[in-house]
Amino acid sequence: MSFLDIHDLGARYGSLRVLDGIDLSVEQGEVVSLIGPSGSGKSTLLKVITGLMKPDRGRVTLAGAAVDYSNRKSLKAARDRLAIVFQQYNLFGNMTVLRNVTVAPTTIKKRNRRQVEEKARELLDRVGLGDKLHVYPDQLSGGQQQRVAIARALCLEPEILLLDEVTSALDPERVSEVLDTIRLLAKDNIAMLIVSHEMSFVRDVSHRIAFMADGRVQEIGSPEQIFDNPQTDRTRDFVGRISRVGH
């Protein structure tokens, strides 16, 4: 079985059905990207996987264990294996960069403080912020904040990293620094599920790409398949449109 296995997942906001039978899997160390029109349910899918929103049908299996989202222990076990970075406002404004990265491993997961700090420094070095350890988030640019958020996610040593449009709130010139950071990680054998509108990045970094619309995965395949030889009209339509506007 795949590392993350999603079967027939459904979710809704009130009477609005947003996820309508999602089937998707991510292997260990695999990078899978989700693309699709605005409102197709990509963010909602990540929210359900991380337990921020309850599914109303279907099943999520993580590392061989079915996740029971109404059971705190089961949810906690799942969250121990994953980490997520959002579009913006990830960081805690009242904590320094270093503290943002170390707060969860030390105070929540009770890991050894010295080891965690060492690891945090190393990660912040890797994302190019080794000199900003004691600075507060509002003293950083948006791109720098997102790189801290990624470092923080990694400090949890997750087996899978979920990224929800981490560059879409950034100025164009900041986008590449964050994408480069993610590319670097992709080589690290950590599984990733990436929601992004940066098509050239998605094509470059993903092992597989899933095209979502209307709360379902309409097509999933290699980057070549999705971009050069899509199998469904809807995928062709979307990819055609998005490459015409020059993404």
Next chain:
Amino acid sequence: MHYTLHFGQVTPEIPYLLWGALISLELSVMAFAGGMVIGMVGAIMRLRGGRWLSRLARWYVTFFTNTPQLVQIYFIFFALPEVGILLDPFPAVLLGMTLNAGGYLTEILRAGLASVHQQELDAAETLGMSHLQTLRYVILPHIFKVVMPAMTNQYILMTLGTSMAAIFGVEELTGRAFNINSTTFRSIEIFLLTGGIYVLVTLAATSLLALVGRYAFRARVRIL
């Protein structure tokens, strides 16, 4: 036509006034603390309480911020005995000030709570924080940073408001000024001095709050 200030009769009374200032301080600190508790509960009810709890909190705020505090205290002082609750002046004034502060602080804290980004809360939750941990590490520091200036203002108003206690016979700073006035009749000197002591007390309090705000919560507040 020229009035000459004579502090001679008044200066020996300074220690007596300062002890009164201590009672004022006590009153304002306790009412503020109680008001904070009401305010936190009220703010959470307003934002997360669902329809009825939120409405209840709104009514509370409307009532206590739209009637004079003096009237509220009078009401407590004279209405409660009718239902068999007899309060001494100090606790009666304290209760009135606390309920009143609760109304204002609900509004202040609500604004702070509303400014916490949902994504920050989501991040806390997925990082594994419990509700209490989120409150302690994320929500409260954020709120205090945002509302520190408004809270400091509220505290100053309350410190000055303690002078109302004199009307009910509490011998705090203003009450003691009344006492000295009725024996020496040096009104101008006495109330100049009393005003000066109020300035010192509020300045000390604002500086202290500003220090706490700046160093504990990184609030952008000016110290003096």
